[in-house]
Amino acid sequence: MPEKILHSQLPAPFIFSQSSLQDYVDCNRRFQLRYIEHLQWPAVETAPVLENERRQIEGQQFHRMLHQYFLGLPIDKINAMAKNSNSQNLARWWDHFQTERFANQIVGTFHDERTTFPEQTLSAPLGGQRITAKYDLIAIKDGRATIYDWKTYHKRPRDEWMAIRLQTRVYLSLLIAAGAHLNGGQPFAPENVEMVYWYAEFPSEPSRFPYDKQHHDQDWAGLSNLLREISAKQSFPLTEDEKKCGFCPFRSYCERGIRAEAGEESETGADSDWELNLEQIQEIEF
Numbered sequence: 001m002p003e004k005i006l007h008s009q010l011p012a013p014f015i016f017s018q019s020s021l022q023d024y025v026d027c028n029r030r031f032q033l034r035y036i037e038h039l040q041w042p043a044v045e046t047a048p049v050l051e052n053e054r055r056q057i058e059g060q061q062f063h064r065m066l067h068q069y070f071l072g073l074p075i076d077k078i079n080a081m082a083k084n085s086n087s088q089n090l091a092r093w094w095d096h097f098q099t100e101r102f103a104n105q106i107v108g109t110f111h112d113e114r115t116t117f118p119e120q121t122l123s124a125p126l127g128g129q130r131i132t133a134k135y136d137l138i139a140i141k142d143g144r145a146t147i148y149d150w151k152t153y154h155k156r157p158r159d160e161w162m163a164i165r166l167q168t169r170v171y172l173s174l175l176i177a178a179g180a181h182l183n184g185g186q187p188f189a190p191e192n193v194e195m196v197y198w199y200a201e202f203p204s205e206p207s208r209f210p211y212d213k214q215h216h217d218q219d220w221a222g223l224s225n226l227l228r229e230i231s232a233k234q235s236f237p238l239t240e241d242e243k244k245c246g247f248c249p250f251r252s253y254c255e256r257g258i259r260a261e262a263g264e265e266s267e268t269g270a271d272s273d274w275e276l277n278l279e280q281i282q283e284i285e286f
C-alpha cells in the first residue's frame with residue numbers, strides 16, 4: 001500500500017496546549033497525526049486498553065465531582081454521587097480528598113479564606129501563536145497562587161518526571177503571563193506561584209513545584225521558541241525512541257506494534273506514559 005502523504009501545515013487558527021506540546025516533544029509524528037491530520041484514535045483492541053479506558057472515565061467523573069465541590073455543591077450531594085457511582089475507585093478517591101489532611105491543610109477549601117477558581121482557562125499570545133491551559137483549580141490568598149491539578153494515576157510518578165512535563169512549565173508560566181485579572185490586575189510574581197499535583201491514590205504525597213523568575217524567563221522563552229519551531233516545521237518524523245510507541249494509540253498506524261505495553265516501571269518513570277497519553281486524548285475531546 002503506498003504511504004499516505006501527510007500534511008505539514010498547522011490548521012489556522014491553531015491554539016497550543018500543554019497536551020499538543022507534550023505530544024510534539026514526545027514524538028513529532030504523533031503531533032502531526034493528532035493535530036494536523038486529526039486522525040481518529042484507533043479502535044480498542046486489547047484488555048489493558050479497556051481497563052485504562054474505564055479508569056479514564058472514572059478520572060473524568062472525579063474531576064467533575066471536585067469541580068462541583070469547589071463551586072459549592074453541598075458535600076452530602078457529592079457523597080451520594082460517589083456512593084451511587086458503583087465505582088470503588090471513585091469512592092476511594094473522594095474519601096482521600098475529604099481527609100482532614102488534604103481538604104483542610106493542603107487545599108484549605110473555603111475555610112482559610114482563599115479565593116478559589118475551579119476549571120479556570122487562561123490563554124496568551126506567544127511565539128506568533130496562542131497558548132492556552134485549563135486549570136483544575138487555582139487558589140489565591142494575599143497575592144500568592146497555588147495551582148492544583150488532580151491526577152488519578154495508579155502509580156505515583158517521580159517528581160523529576162513531573163517537573164519536566166510540559167504541563168508543569170506551561171501552567172506555571174502562563175499563570176504569570178495571563179493571570180493578572182485573578183490578582184487585582186497585578187501579574188503574579190513568579191516567587192508567589194506554586195504548582196501542586198495531587199494524586200488521588202496517594203493523598204499525602206503530592207508533588208509540589210515552587211517557581212522563581214529565572215525559571216519563568218527560561219520557560220516562557222523556551223515555549224516561545226518551541227511554538228515558532230512547530231509553526232515552521234515541514235516534516236514530522238517518527239520518534240527514534242520506540243519505547244514511546246508501546247504507549248501510543250497510533251502504534252498500528254505507524255507499524256510500531258499492535259499490542260499495548262504492559263506498563264512496567266522504567267528508569268524514566270514511563271510507567272505513567274499510558275495514563276498520560278489517555279489524559280492528552282481526553283483534553284483533545286473537550
Ligand code: SF4
Binds near residue numbers: 244249251254
Ligand atoms: S506509534 Fe510511535 S512513531 Fe507513531 S505516533 Fe506513536 S509514538 Fe510516534
